[in-house]
Amino acid sequence: MSTVTTASATREHRVTVRSLAARKRKAEPFTMLTAYDFTFARIFDQAGVDVLLVGDSLGNVVQGCDTTLPVTLDEIVYHTKLVARGVQRAMVVADMPFGSYQVGPEDAVRSAIRLVKEAGTHAVKLEGGVDVAESIRRIVAAQIPVMGHVGLTPQSVNHMGGYRVQGRGDEGRHRVIEDALAVEAAGAFSVVLEGIPEELGREITQRLSIPTIGIGAGVHCDAQVLVMHDMLGLNDWSPSFVKQYASLGALASQAARTYVDEVRNRKFPDDEHVYSS
Numbered sequence: 271m272s273t274v275t276t277a278s279a280t281r282e283h284r285v286t287v288r289s290l291a292a293r294k295r296k297a298e299p300f301t302m303l304t305a306y307d308f309t310f311a312r313i314f315d316q317a318g319v320d321v322l323l324v325g326d327s328l329g330n331v332v333q334g335c336d337t338t339l340p341v342t343l344d345e346i347v348y349h350t351k352l353v354a355r356g357v358q359r360a361m362v363v364a365d366m367p368f369g370s371y372q373v374g375p376e377d378a379v380r381s382a383i384r385l386v387k388e389a390g391t392h393a394v395k396l397e398g399g400v401d402v403a404e405s406i407r408r409i410v411a412a413q414i415p416v417m418g419h420v421g422l423t424p425q426s427v428n429h430m431g432g433y434r435v436q437g438r439g440d441e442g443r444h445r446v447i448e449d450a451l452a453v454e455a456a457g458a459f460s461v462v463l464e465g466i467p468e469e470l471g472r473e474i475t476q477r478l479s480i481p482t483i484g485i486g487a488g489v490h491c492d493a494q495v496l497v498m499h500d501m502l503g504l505n506d507w508s509p510s511f512v513k514q515y516a517s518l519g520a521l522a523s524q525a526a527r528t529y530v531d532e533v534r535n536r537k538f539p540d541d542e543h544v545y546s547s
């Protein structure tokens with residue numbers, strides 16, 4: 271098989287902007303999880319997760335910060351490289367952190383190009399609607415697929431006065447709809463809907479032709495996303511919309527306790543775990 275044939279055969283089974291659009295047309299929900307390193311990227315990819323997001327939530331769950339605001343573009347580049355190495359099928363999306371696109375469209379395009387060239391992402395995500403539409407347009411014009419993110423946008427935590435459900439009341443509802451429409455009109459291939467009432471999630475999903483990816487936005491979205499630490503039970507606390515699919519934190523803690531106990535009591539290493547002479 272020639273190199274060209276091998277490369278295109280590999281590409282064919284990959285998740286792409288086109289295959290995700292087809293999933294919306296066929297009303298087949300797809301999945302996104304966050305990932306920040308090679309090991310979990312490989313596990314999630316092999317489990318059939320369609321999109322891996324290198325979220326700026328790494329500020330919270332990897333770095334231990336109160337907000338996502340301190341996360342830098344260099345850090346997202348680094349973590350995206352690790353995730354891209356672990357993936358064979360899933361689409362990799364790199365979050366654009368606070369400060370990497372707010373100055374203006376040129377800055378936004380420059381940051382997005384770094385994420386493609388240096389980190390190997392397939393697409394980028396940025397927060398905001400009407401206010402960032404021009405930046406989305408310019409990144410898409412540079413041939414980089416963009417995922418939007420409207421509703422509760424964690425980078426606006428100070429402006430919103432906390433992490434509050436968005437889209438309640440007529441004015442709030444109208445604002446989220448306008449933002450979602452602006453993101454679509456600017457050329458985004460999909461949009462995250464975060465922290466909005468389920469009915470609004472349904473309405474936006476019906477009005478948009480691009481897939482909606484919900485987090486705390488109800489069951490009617492075209493796809494769902496969760497932060498991996500929340501769904502695996504690695505955090506002490508997680509929001510009420512999160513379903514915990516495993517208790518890895520408790521398992522890891524138990525394993526570490528047993529290890530400490532066995533080393534202290536000279537039970538480890540035992541005969542099975544030593545080199546013979």
Ligand code: KIV
Binds near residue numbers: 304
């Ligand atoms: O940073 C992140 O993990 C996100 C998801 C919650 C959508 O933006």
